[in-house]
Amino acid sequence: MAYISISRGFTASLSERFDEMVKSIRLTLHRRRVFKQTQRELNALSSRELADLGIHRTMITRIALEAAYGK
Structure with missing residues (x-):
């Protein structure tokens, strides 16, 4: 005789998953703000x-990305 086992991957409640989604969105917005600033x-x-700081204009985007998202 065959048995069927259904296992759901979600152990968190709907409100916990929603809270995690909100935290993720807030983190994304914060990182974007840091990048833009x-x-x-x-x-x-x-x-x-910039030259006094040892930075060339072409490096600005990379530096901003590292500031916001890390290496």
Whole structure:
């Protein structure tokens, strides 16, 4: 005789899953804010100020990504 076993992967309740989704969205928005702010602040610097920091304009996006999302 064959047996069928159904196993659901979700052990969390609906409200717990919703809370996790909200946390994930908030984290994503926070990271995006950090990225945009870093990019905006670095773009506001003159080329001379960036050179003093050892940064070239082509590096700004990468630096902003690292600030927001890590390496």
